[in-house]
Amino acid sequence: MGYRYEMIEYSEGFxxxxxxxxxxxxxxxxxxxxxxxxxLKGTVDLRIGDRQHRLKEDxxxxxxxxxxxxxxRTEEDNILLALQVDPKIYDTFHPQFSKMQxxxxxxxxxxxxxxxxxxxxxxxxxxxxxFNKKRxxxxxxxxxIVHGIGAFLMVSCDYSLVGDGKDELTEDDLAALQRIIDYIxxxxxxxxxxxxxxxxxxxxxxxxxxxIKNKLGISFQEYLNSARLNKAVSMLLSTNK
Numbered sequence: 001m002g003y004r005y006e007m008i009e010y011s012e013g014f015x016x017x018x019x020x021x022x023x024x025x026x027x028x029x030x031x032x033x034x035x036x037x038x039x040l041k042g043t044v045d046l047r048i049g050d051r052q053h054r055l056k057e058d059x060x061x062x063x064x065x066x067x068x069x070x071x072x073r074t075e076e077d078n079i080l081l082a083l084q085v086d087p088k089i090y091d092t093f094h095p096q097f098s099k100m101q102x103x104x105x106x107x108x109x110x111x112x113x114x115x116x117x118x119x120x121x122x123x124x125x126x127x128x129x130x131f132n133k134k135r136x137x138x139x140x141x142x143x144x145i146v147h148g149i150g151a152f153l154m155v156s157c158d159y160s161l162v163g164d165g166k167d168e169l170t171e172d173d174l175a176a177l178q179r180i181i182d183y184i185x186x187x188x189x190x191x192x193x194x195x196x197x198x199x200x201x202x203x204x205x206x207x208x209x210x211x212i213k214n215k216l217g218i219s220f221q222e223y224l225n226s227a228r229l230n231k232a233v234s235m236l237l238s239t240n241k
Contacts (some may be wrong), residue, residue: 015086016140016146018131023078028070028230033084033127034102035063036149037071038124042078046071050218050226055107059116062104062153083124089143090150090212096161097150102156116156123149176201180212182224190230194220 017033023044032229038047038054044054048069055061063069065087071080090097106117123145128140130145153159179198197220198208212220236241 008076015089016127016142017084018127019082019084020079020128021082022077023071023073025072026070027070028226030066031084031138032065032086034087036083036085036120037061037063038081038083038121040079043074044071044077044078044080045074047219050222051109054188058106058121060104060106060120062102062157064101065098066141067101068218081124081128083149085146085149089146094150094154097154099161100159101162102153102157102159104153104159120149120152120156123152139234146174158199166207176211177215184224185227188224188231192224 003061020040024048028047037044037055037058037060039057044055046055046069047060048063048067053061053225054074087098087100106114109117127142127145130142135141180201183197184192194209195205198205201208203211209220212218212223216223218226
């Protein structure tokens, strides 16, 4: 199960996308959009970087732009709502917004703190209703609610700022990451080293180590271990090996 960059496509240039679906599994990927996940039914396993979480009904999780993440079903049936928003929609009003990394997962908060997340749940429900009805001017109403969500994240959630430029995924970064990931995924069955990858990419060993950690959020060895574990789980579930 390799990591993939997901390019979110919007209808008619609208920088907001809502998906309500039942998931079997969505492999590890990353994208430029902020994603807000709300479990409507059952449970869902969410992995962000090297952290694994089990989300139950009504749980909310924020996936930041360019965070590696995956979702998988559990033994229960599930329905998952996912709202994907281009963070640049907020930059006109708050230029630093695209650089904010929100640390916001409702299930990590105490029962006493759950009340504040009801506002976010209500906002997501209103967006789903507007997308479903598509009344005249629904885009403006959705955009208004999305701006309210941005205010909620800034006021109610802890966040940190990423550095200027150096943490951005450029087209060259994406191409290099994809080459590296594809090569690792194709060679999981044998010993593979960071030195070997550095030679293939014609870069310094230490530079590549920093590049992978900086861009993926996990080290080369952590990715390799995770990829092998995912493959092993898949083989256990789908083969007699």
